[in-house]
Amino acid sequence: MVSMRDLDPSASPLDYYGYELRRLREDAGLNQAELGNAVFCTGSLIGQIETTRRVPTRDFSERVDAALGTDGLFSRLVGLVLRNQLPTWFQAYAEMEARASYLSSFQPQLVHGLLQTEAYARAVLGVWVEDGLDAKVAARMERQRILDRENPPLMWVVLSEAVLHQETGGPDVMRDQLAHLMELRRREWVRVQILPFEAGAHAGQMGEFNLLRFDDNPDVVYTEDFVQGHMTANPQALREGWLRYDHLQAAALSLEDSAALIARVMEERYGHQPASDGRDVA
Secondary structure, eight states: OOOGGGOOTTSOHHHHHHHHHHHHHHHTTOOHHHHHHHTTSOHHHHHHHHTTSSOOOHHHHHHHHHHHTOTTHHHHHHHHHHHTTSOHHHHHHHHHHHHOSEEEEEESSSOOGGGOOHHHHHHHHTTTOOTTHHHHHHHHHHHGGGGGSSSOOEEEEEEEHHHHHSOOSOHHHHHHHHHHHHHGGGSTTEEEEEEOGGGOSOTTTTOOEEEEEOSSSOOEEEEEOSSOEEEEOOHHHHHHHHHHHHHHHHHSOOHHHHHHHHHHHHHHHHOOOBOTTSSBOO
16 A cells, blocks of 8 residues: 555656645645545545545546635646556557647547547456556546547548447447437537448558648657557658548548438447437437
């Protein structure tokens, strides 16, 4: 068990968060139970976060800021804490993703991480992660905040139809995930196309890839294998990536036909699901 005197605030963002939480709590004259009551959690949870045994969430951080009057300190820190929960090899890409003005992606097996519901993300990450699953899920949800910015990136994703049929987390999770994809149509900066089975052999058969475009920096192409990710600004790799993506977009269904297919699979495979405004989506 970690004690406060063993914490080195310079060791990691999580250590710094825990150190500052205890320091400011004590400065406010509160014990762990009293702060817990103020932010609607147990004193035990406060202690676990102060000693880095639990990773704080954004909601928790916002409530602590309000309770301690810390002017958004913990809300700012939690982004660093959660990013640090991502795999080490993925963190550089996540930083580039957050800076991009245009994100393009082909996903043959899973919904893109920025478009996943929390339950779907938990099912995906839970296949390999045993310890710290809550923190990993929170980190993935934190990445999605870039889509809620005042000036979010334009995001265009091509999903294989197989993604809709690969039951991940059970029918309820899949139904909610597909409903979420439908709701994303209301965001003018998010576009989803489906590459249908009928397309046959296609330009994405080598696997998933992401293309990032920036206002003031060269484009980047990102791919993954089962060990780690690979990011490059090599002009030849980018030329190949954009060419493949253009072919995938051309072979995919239109935005309207893609939405209709998502709605049909959602109803026929995972049960009827009304739209969020009460209208039928089928």
